[in-house]
Amino acid sequence: MKTIINTNNSPAPIGPYSQAVAAGGLLFVSGQIPMNPETGDVVTTGITDEAIQVMENLKAILVEAGVNFDDIIKTTIFLTDMQTFAQVNEVYGSYFTANFPARETVQVSALPKNVNVEISVIALKA
Template sequence: MKTIINTTNAPAPIGPYSQAVAVNGLLYVSGQIPMNPATGEIISTDIKAEAKQVMENLDAILKEAGSSFAGIVKSTIFLTDMGTFADVNEVYGSYFTSDFPARETVQVSALPKGVNVEISVIAIKP
């Protein structure tokens, strides 16, 4: 049985998908972009600010589902410019303390709403 996870503390889906789905002890979190959930505004001041907003959106969804960054087992980072990798990696890394998840980072030609970074994760529910 699957459970749909939604919170007003993260951006509402902009298409036919859920923020996250929990099934069999795993949590699949849809890709998050740097959108402020309160205003709907896209954060685009710089790549570090964008990455921080993405991570805060992920945090809100993980918390709503009863998980945390410590529960993440896999993440995927999508970037429109691999030249921003070091800055995004710095922000991303600040949300973990040890036992880092498996991850890949992929450069793509475009992302929703013209953003520069999107991150999705798979986590366990402790």
């Protein structure tokens, strides 16, 4: 059985998918982009602000699902420019304290709405 997780505190999906799905003790969170959930506007004030918005969007979904960043076991970071890795990594790292999740970071040619960063996560959900 699967449970669909959605919250108004993170941007609504821009396609036929859910913000997150819980199944088999895991939570699969769809990739989040730097979109402000209140306005629907994409954050364009720099990669650091974009990364913060992405992490806040992820946080809202995690909270709705009853988990937190400590429960994340795997992340995937998509960047349109690997030169922004250090700034994104600094923001990303500030949301974790220890026992960091597994992760990969990949450069892609484009992301939805022409954003520069997207992050998806998998977490344990008891």
